[in-house]
Amino acid sequence: MKVTMGDVARKAGVSKTTVSRILNGNYSHTTYETRKRVIKAIEELDYRPNALAKGLKSAKTNVIGMVLSNLKNPFWATVLEGVEDACHNKGYNLMICNTNEEKEKEEEYIKAFQTKQVDGIVINPTGQNLPLYKSTVSSIPTVVINRRIPDLSAHTVIADNEKGAYLAVRHLLKNSRKNIAAIAFQNPYVSTWKDRLKGYQNALYEKGFLEEAITILELEQKSDSVRESIIRFIKNNANIDAIFSTNNMITLEIIGAINELGLAIPEDIAIIGYDETIWSKYLNPPLTTIRQPGYLMGRIAVENLISAIDEKRKLENYITMLVPELIIRESCGTKTGL
């Protein structure tokens, strides 16, 4: 039925050892002649090595596991592309899973990855499994991505959210906006939105605004009354002339809300989005955004991970901060703001 290394060896008239050596490029101990014979046998039998057996014996699978939290957000498709490309370039395969921000699922998945003997893990953590993160990081090469986990020592690759938000709000200020609100999905376990709100505040304070100027709407991610909340928020803060959106899903709802209210962008309210997307420039008006280097984030995370694995060294405990970028279009008024 299945052709194994033994079959190849028999056909080529050599031992399994020799086949194994040739398969693994261990040419130093092998004659050109036998090499040729073995390769011919492999081709004729269309032999495919069994990675399970190899992995079992060598304690190496060449697969990386990635735990994602939200496949719906196109940002993750970009990250995933970077991850996949990097895996491919390094000769690794990729296993993925989607926690959907659920603690139990995340736990289940991490354990499954360990069971499956993945060589390394890339994780966008829900933030809800600190003890498990700790034991994982210490037992298997792991890089944390996109979110900082307090009290966890781990190799981490994130974007500079504080900086990105600062860039965004400064742009709004340069465009003479005086009453800038911020809207975020609230999630107690996650650092990104908090960092972005911090950047928002930094920019305001720097320009001499006082605490009263801070106007923040925190939304429940799972709520289905996002639109209404935003509308109410805008009505209750009638002096708002700009909104800093911390998330690309929220941005769409904000635009919807502003349209529903019959207000004009940017004349009545300027809006700046977090996360550049493929559709940003086709919105009306074209959306000014902060671009995060998602592809790069995925690629760097995996490259660092695999280097460590291949070189059998531990991942250093530091944070790589990728820099976000302001993309100016028309949703904040003048194009010459910066």
Added chain:
Amino acid sequence: MKVTMGDVARKAGVSKTTVSRILNGNYSHTTYETRKRVIKAIEELDYRPNALAKGLKSAKTNVIGMVLSNLKNPFWATVLEGVEDACHNKGYNLMICNTNEEKEKEEEYIKAFQTKQVDGIVINPTGQNLPLYKSTVSSIPTVVINRRIPDLSAHTVIADNEKGAYLAVRHLLKNSRKNIAAIAFQNPYVSTWKDRLKGYQNALYEKGFLEEAITILELEQKSDSVRESIIRFIKNNANIDAIFSTNNMITLEIIGAINELGLAIPEDIAIIGYDETIWSKYLNPPLTTIRQPGYLMGRIAVENLISAIDEKRKLENYITMLVPELIIRESCGTKTGL
């Protein structure tokens, strides 16, 4: 170092067999007392079974491999979600790869999946590896997704592209459009866009249009002059009053082109998009589209696949056609078209 089944057995004072049985829910041959002892030992040692060893022995890995062709298109994120959910529900893990429509990559990936002993494969084929598809389908449970491959007998799950296009064009006709063009990414190996163009023609012929009415622009996917081609096309066919876009990436470019030309949607040119996306309803004007059930496509494909695997039966050779749906918004004129 690593704790194995032997360690658990020793700690619980039983044999590996007993541990194995309990681990696999084979309770019939086991006493409540020993069961308790074993489970305690497992927990105390934080034992994780080695899936490689299990898989090697039992010739079953509980992993599904998915080969995608384009992570950039958000449609695939949706499909992937369905695939991932279904895998999780059935207790399988998921490996993914991205061919980027490249023949060589696809070949490499399929072979890697076989090497890794995946239990089944879900594939959106590039269409360029027919012999390999045939041998794959016959040697490992496989379901083809989204594209029909001529001359390949395989369990296939697709959306009814002809029907979707027909729905789209009929909607345009009901809205009194007389000169309807279609724009597609041309790809000789792929069925989807051809089926959609067929539906486009069907709708026109049905209403008595003649061959001269068929106005099609075929674009190169990899080209970076998409926008200019569209603009030229519209200029050269000045009487066009509606465009049927067969792809969500093209749709954005069409909108850009129309804006650049200073024309109005839908007054000058109506436009209908293929593939509903999260942003469709936020475009200006909100985009009328054909929605494909991507999540369902992924879920059904995996459910059928895993049922066959679990029940050890062959996948039947038939096509499941999912029905697309017209979503009426404002880019084709009146809301009451249908």
Added chain:
DNA sequence: TTGAAAGCGCTAACAC
């Protein structure tokens, strides 16, 4: 330069 043999961690006859 090549091969024999042990063993990776698990499962499943078969025996008790």
Added chain:
DNA sequence: GTGTTAGCGCTTTCAA
């Protein structure tokens, strides 16, 4: 009910 034992397909030490 529980244990003994023989592999699954590969890698690798050691000997020839």
